[in-house]
Amino acid sequence: MKNGGINGQNDLEVSKKNPQLSKLKKEPKQKKAFSESKAGYLLIAPAMILIFLVAVWPVLQSFYFSLFDLRLNNPTKSEVHLSYNVDLERYLNNYPFLVSAIDNEVREGNAAKELENVKTQLKTIDEKLQKDADVKTKYSAVNDKLMNFEQPGADIRMVEVERDIAEDYLKTTDSVLASLKKVTKETKLSQEDKVIGLAAGLKDSIIKPNFIGLKHYKDNLSETRMWKALGNTMTFTVISVAVELILGLAIALLINKAFFGRGLIRASILIPWAIPTAVSALMWKFLYDGQNGIIAKIFEDVGLVDKMSNLLVTDTGAMFAVIFTDVWKTTPYMSLLILAGLQTIPSSLYEASAIDGAGKWKQFTTITLPLLKSSILVALLFRTLDAFRVFDLIYVLTGGGPANSTETISILAYKVMFSQTNFGEGSALAVIVFLCVAIISMLYIKFLGKDLLNDGRGN
Amino acid sequence: MKKKAGPLFYIFLVVFVFFIMFPFLWMLISSVKPLTELFGDKAFTPYTSDPTLKSYISVFVDYPFLRYLWNSAVVSTITTVYTVLVASFAAYAIARLNFRGKTVILGLVLSVTMFPQIATISPIYIFLKNLGLTNSYLGLIIPYTTFTLPLSIWLLVTFFRKIPSDLEEAAKIDGATLMQTYWKVIMPLAVPGMFTTAILVFIAAWNEFLFALTINTEEKYKTVPIGIAMFQGQFTIPWGEIAAATVVVTVPLVIMVLVFQRRIVSGLTSGSVKE
Numbered sequence: 001m002k003n004g005g006i007n008g009q010n011d012l013e014v015s016k017k018n019p020q021l022s023k024l025k026k027e028p029k030q031k032k033a034f035s036e037s038k039a040g041y042l043l044i045a046p047a048m049i050l051i052f053l054v055a056v057w058p059v060l061q062s063f064y065f066s067l068f069d070l071r072l073n074n075p076t077k078s079e080v081h082l083s084y085n086v087d088l089e090r091y092l093n094n095y096p097f098l099v100s101a102i103d104n105e106v107r108e109g110n111a112a113k114e115l116e117n118v119k120t121q122l123k124t125i126d127e128k129l130q131k132d133a134d135v136k137t138k139y140s141a142v143n144d145k146l147m148n149f150e151q152p153g154a155d156i157r158m159v160e161v162e163r164d165i166a167e168d169y170l171k172t173t174d175s176v177l178a179s180l181k182k183v184t185k186e187t188k189l190s191q192e193d194k195v196i197g198l199a200a201g202l203k204d205s206i207i208k209p210n211f212i213g214l215k216h217y218k219d220n221l222s223e224t225r226m227w228k229a230l231g232n233t234m235t236f237t238v239i240s241v242a243v244e245l246i247l248g249l250a251i252a253l254l255i256n257k258a259f260f261g262r263g264l265i266r267a268s269i270l271i272p273w274a275i276p277t278a279v280s281a282l283m284w285k286f287l288y289d290g291q292n293g294i295i296a297k298i299f300e301d302v303g304l305v306d307k308m309s310n311l312l313v314t315d316t317g318a319m320f321a322v323i324f325t326d327v328w329k330t331t332p333y334m335s336l337l338i339l340a341g342l343q344t345i346p347s348s349l350y351e352a353s354a355i356d357g358a359g360k361w362k363q364f365t366t367i368t369l370p371l372l373k374s375s376i377l378v379a380l381l382f383r384t385l386d387a388f389r390v391f392d393l394i395y396v397l398t399g400g401g402p403a404n405s406t407e408t409i410s411i412l413a414y415k416v417m418f419s420q421t422n423f424g425e426g427s428a429l430a431v432i433v434f435l436c437v438a439i440i441s442m443l444y445i446k447f448l449g450k451d452l453l454n455d456g457r458g459n
Numbered sequence: 460m461k462k463k464a465g466p467l468f469y470i471f472l473v474v475f476v477f478f479i480m481f482p483f484l485w486m487l488i489s490s491v492k493p494l495t496e497l498f499g500d501k502a503f504t505p506y507t508s509d510p511t512l513k514s515y516i517s518v519f520v521d522y523p524f525l526r527y528l529w530n531s532a533v534v535s536t537i538t539t540v541y542t543v544l545v546a547s548f549a550a551y552a553i554a555r556l557n558f559r560g561k562t563v564i565l566g567l568v569l570s571v572t573m574f575p576q577i578a579t580i581s582p583i584y585i586f587l588k589n590l591g592l593t594n595s596y597l598g599l600i601i602p603y604t605t606f607t608l609p610l611s612i613w614l615l616v617t618f619f620r621k622i623p624s625d626l627e628e629a630a631k632i633d634g635a636t637l638m639q640t641y642w643k644v645i646m647p648l649a650v651p652g653m654f655t656t657a658i659l660v661f662i663a664a665w666n667e668f669l670f671a672l673t674i675n676t677e678e679k680y681k682t683v684p685i686g687i688a689m690f691q692g693q694f695t696i697p698w699g700e701i702a703a704a705t706v707v708v709t710v711p712l713v714i715m716v717l718v719f720q721r722r723i724v725s726g727l728t729s730g731s732v733k734e
Binding site: 035037040043048051054056057062072254255257263264267268270271272274275276277279281283284289291292295328332333336337340389392396413414418423427430437441 | 468471476549551553570576579612662687705717724
């Protein structure tokens with residue numbers, strides 16, 4: 001804007017002197033503005049594409065996944081299926097062998113009539129399947145691959161089928177399995193287990209759509225474990241951020257003066273912030289240890305816990321331990337942010353108010369706090385979101401225990417996804433975390449106004 | 460409010476620094492204690508009469524700790540170099556060029572820094588698994604972009620805005636193209652800001668936990684935070700080794716913080732303080 005303004009002014013001056021010249025000048029300027037915005041889009045394009053691919057798209061996909069019954073350990077549910085699909089590899093590994101096994105039995109004269117009937121049913125459904133052109137091409141492609149003992153590719157293995165065909169298929173395979181079971185009860189077949197096994201395999205070749213809509217959300221919202229995790233997250237966030245803010249503000253006010261060794265203080269403030277959270281969590285786990293932990297012993301000596309071994313095994317003890325560690329790790333960081341804000345307040349304000357006879361407290365409430373408002377809110381915003389997303393600290397220090405008393409919503413989502421391999425439900429929990437974070441940031445931004453994005457140049 | 464500090468103030472400072480550093484000091488002491496002194500009555504004595512380097516040797520001999528350090532270094536370095544480069548173009552455009560939708564884009568960048576990692580992990584995990592990129596360096600570098608790129612853009616925009624625009628205009632008048640202006644005029648001035656951004660991005664990538672935990676599960680590709688966290692065995696926790704490993708990762712960090720503290724502080728506070 002600034003350079004635009006300056007140029008504009010020049011143009012204006014020129015046009016006063018010579019209207020023709022200004023006309024001449026205008027044209028290239030417009031061209032320049034055009035190429036500037038083009039260059040701007042070009043320069044931001046790579047970053048924007050990357051951000052879209054690695055951050056925005058996955059979040060949208062998480063939401064999509066959360067609408068499905070998606071389980072990585074279950075081959076029929078390991079992908080999202082909006083419609084019915086036939087696993088042709090599986091189908092063709094069962095159907096021809098079932099038909100020939102039945103033929104075998106018929107040849108041997110075992111329950112010929114019933115078996116012929118079953119065979120007709122199978123043939124009918126096979127024809128019905130192959131009526132669809134897409135199914136037919138993939139059917140023969142997979143068949144060729146299997147004949148050559150090759151693995152059919154993922155692109156031809158699965159084929160979408162219409163709902164009524166799929167339902168027909170399921171009905172047929174059900175009745176085939178039922179009649180075969182009946183037959184085996186009445187007459188002895190020579191390859192009983194094989195026939196039944198193939199029929200069951202045939203039935204499993206169809207993959208039902210695993211779209212379940214908002215069921216995961218409904219289930220989660222009525223589950224006490226989710227609410228407990230959400231409550232734990234809130235407790236952790238509110239207490240730790242509040243304590244960090246008060247302590248951080250106090251420390252910032254105290255060290256906002258000239259003294260010897262500022263660099264050393266700054267460095268020691270930065271170290272807890274810079275060390276990997278997982279490492280500091282493990283360190284504190286050692287200090288909190290029920291038998292050998294020095295901090296646990298100090299807590300016992302000063303009466304914070306009645307027995308040092310209780311610290312990590314009781315609900316409140318564990319939550320306290322987790323919050324204490326977070327306060328240790330991030331209060332210095334908080335005080336650093338607030339200190340930076342403090343240093344932008346001109347000291348003349350304090351001098352003037354001192355002349356007017358304002359006391360220390362009055363100065364604090366009328367000058368310091370109002371002028372610090374935006375730095376404090378920004379610090380609070382980032383800290384609140386960090387605390388709400390807490391994962392590594394708790395994962396390493398308590399693992400969410402004892403008895404889920406420190407399990408936060410991120411930990412719960414992780415466990416559901418990677419321990420239970422239930423990606424659908426886990427994604428629903430992840431979306432819930434995302435929505436909470438969005439709500440928190442919107443509330444803060446409402447307080448902050450547009451301060452955060454404004455670049456101070458009126459753009 | 461620039462007041463002279465009195466002796467009471469220095470006592471406060473000493474206490475404050477002691478509180479912050481105590482866990483590290485205790486780890487340092489524990490790392491040189493012989494195993495027997497880590498348990499029982501001697502666990503609480505702040506010294507040892509019989510210092511030993513056994514735990515340190517064990518960290519490097521019994522655990523693939525060097526491998527973890529190497530993995531972390533490779534992943535963090537590549538992530539830092541490529542994100543800061545990509546981000547610098549975008550940040551320059553946002554800070555310096557006039558085009559529509561700048562504020563919206565900056566808003567998007569800021570909101571992406573607030574995305575919870577857990578909300579992106581399932582699609583990213585499935586994507587990397589399908590591509591066979593789990594247990595590889597690329598398998599971490601790609602997801603690390605989710606938080607390093609917005610962070611870099613956000614920091615660099617503030618740094619670019621601080622560079623006086625006079626020089627650029629002079630270059631323009633002299634007929635330099637946009638790219639020439641960027642490489643010859645802006646870049647040299649932006650180097651300190653880019654360096655600061657690189658330090659912060661490197662620390663963020665070095666410390667990352669959730670992606671590293673889920674994506675690189677093989678011993679060969681674990682990073683330092685995961686490696687140390689997984690020192691805990693099923694039944695016993697090797698505290699001596701953990702203490703030694705903690706010291707090993709903390710010492711370079713302390714040196715780095717001492718050297719670069721001014722830069723780190725300016726980076727941390729640049730996005731949050733209006734000047």
